[in-house]
Structures are given as C-alpha cells and as structure tokens.
C-alpha cells in the first residue's frame with residue numbers, strides 16, 4: 001500500500017493524517033497544540049509538526065507529503081534563512097491602519113480589479129507595510145517573505161537556501177501582492193507596502209507539482225538548527241521501518257481553506273468552516289472582484305478560484321461563552337438547545353477579536369436585549385451560537401451575490417461537532433446543512449494533494465468520502481433581523 005501524509009498547521013494546532021494514496025482510507029493520525037497569540041515564532045510550528053508526526057507514527061512508508069496551513073501569516077527571513085521576527089498571524093489586527101492607507105492609495109475598486117482583494121489587516125501585504133513603518137531595521141534585514149505553509153514546506157525540504165522556497169497559487173493569492181489571474185507576483189504592490197521589491201518570494205508551483213523532502217545535505221540541515229541528526233533521520237526515526245533511502249515527494253501545499261475544499265471533495269455546496277476563523281467559501285471558474293471587500297477573490301488548489309468571506313470570530317466565541325458561563329462545550333450545546341430560537345430577545349454580536357467581515361478591527365463584542373426575565377445561561381448560550389452563525393450568514397449572502405449556489409451548506413471545522421451548531425445552523429442560514437463525519441478536512445485535502453503528485457493527471461485522485469449527516473429546519477428570519485439591527489450599531493458609529 002502506498003501512503004501519503006497531509007499536514008494542517010492551523011491557528012490552534014498541527015494535525016497530521018496518513019492515508020492510503022489510492023483509496024484515501026485513514027491509516028493513522030496525530031496532533032499537537034500551537035501556542036496562543038496572534039504573534040508566534042515559526043519555530044513553534046516546527047516543534048508542533050514534529051510532535052504531531054511522532055504522534056502519527058512518523059513518516060514510515062509514506063511516499064508523498066503536503067503541508068496546508070493558516071493563510072496570510074507574515075514570515076520574514078534574513079539572507080541566512082533565519083526568522084527575522086515572530087510571524088504576525090492572519091488574526092493580528094495591528095496592521096489595520098496600514099490596510100486602510102493602502103486601500104485609500106489605490107482605491108478599493110482598483111485593488112479588487114487588479115488582484116481580487118481589498119486590503120484588510122489579515123492580508124500579508126498590510127503586515128509588510130506595518131513592518132516597514134514600525135520596525136524599519138527588521139524590514140531592512142528581510143531578504144525573503146513567505147507564508148506559514150511555505151516555511152514549513154521549506155523546513156521539510158531541508159536545504160536552507162532561500163532559492164528553494166516554494167508556495168502554491170491558493171496561498172499566494174491571499175498575500176495581496178499576487179495576481180491569480182495572470183499567476184504572477186505584482187512587484188509594484190509589494191513595493192508600495194515594503195518600500196522595495198528586491199526580496200525573495202517563494203516560487204509558485206502548479207497544483208500537482210512537487211519537490212523532494214529532506215533534500216539538503218547534512219551541513220545544510222544542521223545550519224537550519226537540527227543539530228547532529230540530519231532531517232531524514234529526524235523525520236523517519238519517529239516510526240518503525242522508515243523507507244529512509246527512498247525519495248519522498250513534497251507537494252506544493254495550500255492555504256487551509258483551499259485544502260479543506262479538496263478534503264471535502266469540492267462539489268456544489270458552499271462550505272462553512274468553524275475553526276478559529278469562520279469561513280464561507282465555494283469553488284468558482286471566475287475570480288471574485290468585490291470592491292466592498294466582503295468576498296476575497298482567492299484561488300483554489302486545483303487551478304480554479306475560491307471566493308471566500310472570513311470572520312475573526314467563530315469557534316472561540318463558543319469557548320469564551322462556555323468559560324463565561326462556567327460550563328464545558330457539551331453543556332454549552334445543551335443549554336443553547338434548551339432555549340427557544342431567538343433566545344427570547346438576547347442577541348450576541350460576537351466581535352471578541354475585533355472583526356474582519358465587516359471590517360471593524362477595533363470592535364469588541366456585546367450582548368443586547370437583556371431583561372430581568374431573559375437573562376439566563378440558556379439564552380446566552382443560544383445567543384452565542386446564533387450570533388456566530390449570523391456573522392457567517394452575511395458572508396453567505398455575499399457569496400450568493402457573487403453567483404455561488406447557496407442552496408445547501410457543508411459544515412466543517414472544530415465547532416461543527418457541536419450538536420447546537422448543527423441544529424441551529426439551518427434556522428439561521430435558511431438552507432439545509434450537511435455535516436461530513438468528524439475529521440481533519442484540511443489535513444485530508446493536503447493528503448489528497450500529496451496523492452496527486454503520485455498519480456499525475458489533470459485532477460486529484462477520487463477518494464471515497466465519509467458519510468454526511470443532513471440537518472434541516474425552518475428558517476427563523478427574526479434571528480437574523482435582530483442580529484442585523486444590533487450589528488448595524490457598530491457600522492453606523
């Protein structure tokens with residue numbers, strides 16, 4: 001049996017799946033936590049990747065590997081390949097002013113037409129402008145800029161040479177200095193942000209293109225800080241009987257949302273992901289160019305497009321509400337389901353991390369409509385679930401305006417296991433919701449991409465998909481109407 005490994009280096013953790021390349025059957029898996037915070041040294045992702053690989057029994061028997069990861073994070077390297085400063089993640093909002101000035105300088109319509117994006121604090125380009133303005137010495141030391149999944153792929157490649165940095169079109173399309181229509185970087189946009197464009201950017205590989213894992217010499221890998229052991233030993237000794245002398249293909253990798261789309265098998269439904277971020281996305285043949293900035297015109301991992309709306313507040317809204325009520329997530333779900341739709345008038349606007357859609361980086365969350373009679377744990381739990389979903393329903397409307405078919409939604413991500421989320425989602429979205437069996441769909445998509453490097457061909461190999469459960473319920477439009485009124489108070493400030 002030929003095995004492939006898929007890695008999801010996401011905001012909160014690193015997950016590894018090892019699957020049969022031909023059928024997609026899960027063989028083994030592992031995971032490890034990432035530290036909290038929106039500014040993280042990439043070495044933590046490397047440690048977590050090694051722990052997650054060890055947990056999954058290492059790479060023994062594996063013929064191809066792919067890394068998917070959280071999008072947009074700014075990783076700056078100096079000319080020796082050393083990390084210049086902690087990476088600023090997609091949910092770090094310090095570059096909000098840089099985003100606003102970049103948008104003003106060219107105009108939102110021009111950004112949307114040129115690259116399919118209007119800058120918000122999440123995008124890499126705004127972080128580079130922030131770096132140039134606030135840390136000029138670090139900006140000057142920067143010889144290469146890459147994304148989280150590019151950096152981990154480069155570490156796995158193990159040569160230590162900046163010229164060996166690679167990326168893929170899906171993640172490049174979220175930087176703010178890549179044009180996914182012509183598949184080329186846009187040096188004048190990079191220069192607008194950083195003040196120069198003479199930095200190394202990762203070479204963009206095609207969807208099934210690959211390099212080779214652990215291709216560096218012993219000297220090169222020890223320069224990367226692996227000490228006496230070389231990278232192959234490091235990766236293969238984690239499992240029994242590793243095929244240490246065979247070439248292991250290292251796929252291009254992908255942004256996590258593009259990988260999730262590969263993992264759930266694409267298809268007609270819109271995908272809603274409830275991880276740290278809340279994401280509404282679909283596959284399209286034409287790039288979205290939305291001057292309102294609500295829909296980002298990203299690329300997917302197969303050569304098509306991935307229109308996407310993203311909120312900063314999803315699963316962690318439920319984590320915070322459970323903490324606030326002093327219960328665990330199971331009890332939070334029970335409480336939410338014990339309250340009526342609309343939570344007897346309690347509305348949560350869950351901007352706990354500021355917000356990206358709508359673009360309100362400095363906003364904070366609020367509970368509205370509390371009275372002596374409705375201020376119960378059950379209503380607050382229900383309001384948290386409804387508020388999180390209402391934020392995403394705005395993205396669903398925006399995707400529909402871009403031409404996506406929103407007659408059904410597929411729900412994935414950590415919070416999709418919550419019974420309350422599953423049952424309440426159709427009442428808020430107003431369409432049936434299907435939930436694939438719990439799994440790591442980003443890592444699965446990466447594994448499928450790895451299998452594609454082995455099979456070749458114009459499309460990724462077809463894998464048998466897990467059974468889905470369908471949830472249907474009558475829409476309750478008042479929930480969205482009341483949420484809309486409460487959220488409008490921020491927009492009209």
Ligand SMILES: Nc1ncnc2c1ncn2[C@@H]1O[C@H](COP(=O)(O)OP(=O)(O)O)[C@@H](O)[C@H]1O
Pocket residue numbers: 010011012013274275276277315316318319329330413414415416417418
């Ligand atoms: N039963 C549950 N109910 C609600 N949320 C859950 C449940 N189980 C896990 N989660 C949440 O899922 C989140 C992690 O999801 P994940 O998709 O892995 O995030 P990310 O990809 O951003 O790292 C955590 O915030 C966790 O609390």
Ligand SMILES: O=C(CO)[C@@H](O)[C@H](O)COP(=O)(O)O
Pocket residue numbers: 010011012069070071072090122174256257275276277278279308310
């Ligand atoms: O910024 C975006 C998409 O534009 C986020 O979706 C990040 O890619 C992080 O994803 P998770 O770790 O929450 O899955």
